[in-house]
Amino acid sequence: MTTQPADERRHPAGSEASWEESWYFDFVSAGADLGGFVRLALRPGEGRAWYWAYLLRRGRAVVAVRDHEVDLPRGPALEVRSAGLWAEVTCETPMDHWSAGLEAFGVALEDPTEAWRGERGDPVALGLDMEWEAAGGPGAVPGGYAQPSAVHGEVLVGSERLETDGRGWRTHVWGSPGPPPAPWWAGFHLDDGTAVCAWSLGGAWVYPPEGAPVPSSARAGTDLRPDGLVGDAVVSVEDRELAVAPVAQAVVPVDGSAGLVRAMCSFSGGDRSGSGWYEVRTGPPRR
Secondary structure (H helix, E strand, O other): OOOOHHHHOOOOOOOOOOOEEEEEEEEEOOOOOEEEEEEEEEEHHHOEEEEEEEEEEOOOOEEEEEEEEEOOOOOOOEEEEEOOEEEEEEEEEOOOEEEEEEEEEEEEEOOHHHHHHOOOOEEEEEEEEEEEEEOOOOEEEOOEEEEEEEEEEEEEEOOEEEEEEEEEEEEEEEEOOOOOOOOEEEEEEEOOOOEEEEEOOOEEEEEOOOOOOEEEEEEEEEEEOOOOOEEEEEEEEOOEEEEEEEEEEEEEEOOOOOEEEEEEEEEEEOOEEEEEEEEEEEOOOOO
16 A cells, blocks of 8 residues: 555545544653653544544543544544534644544543443543654555654643653554454564564564664463453564563453553663553453
């Protein structure tokens, strides 16, 4: 796949009800103490959009905003509104700079697995004013492309104001049916400046500190805990093996029997370490 600046815009919808286009943004601090992710998915065959925003902090409750009944944007801007929610993602400069804004009420979940049981938690206000600036060119992934980014901005959670300065990835995918769910995905940045995006179909992109991104291969092994969260995991990219240690986790229900667990993690192997995200597709644990 060859990406062009025009690919940053919305694409004509397919005729199938399952056609979907989504923009995905994440960020994490260097020490994996603070991170989050945003996803806006347009589902024109259903006449609605999905919006997610999650904030994770080491040792703190997960703050979740998840609405699968949002009206589609009325114009070309990627702006959505619903009860207690305003959000927008904006392409400031194609293939170089995106921003995300949010004013919403979410829930604070002391136990992230409560998301499987109705997402009952204390209400809390969540706001974002964030910037993703390219730290490399886009790399093809199933259904679209991904790009490493430097991320900075401000998070408002309850009465707290948190300045953020970290790294992350952004992904843009579209098609029908929606992009195939990958059993696992990882996106992380190492302390030496290397960035890696890898997924379960065996593909990976490795961005060295200098030079062009290199296509690679990847595999992973994951042990899920009895509660369904990520336990021990290992990601291997070519011949380099990295241990994955979750710091905080979020559960995102998609329907009654499926969803995903996204873990903010530290990555380490040999003399290299870093931080990022590890995601698995799963469902509620059996009782």
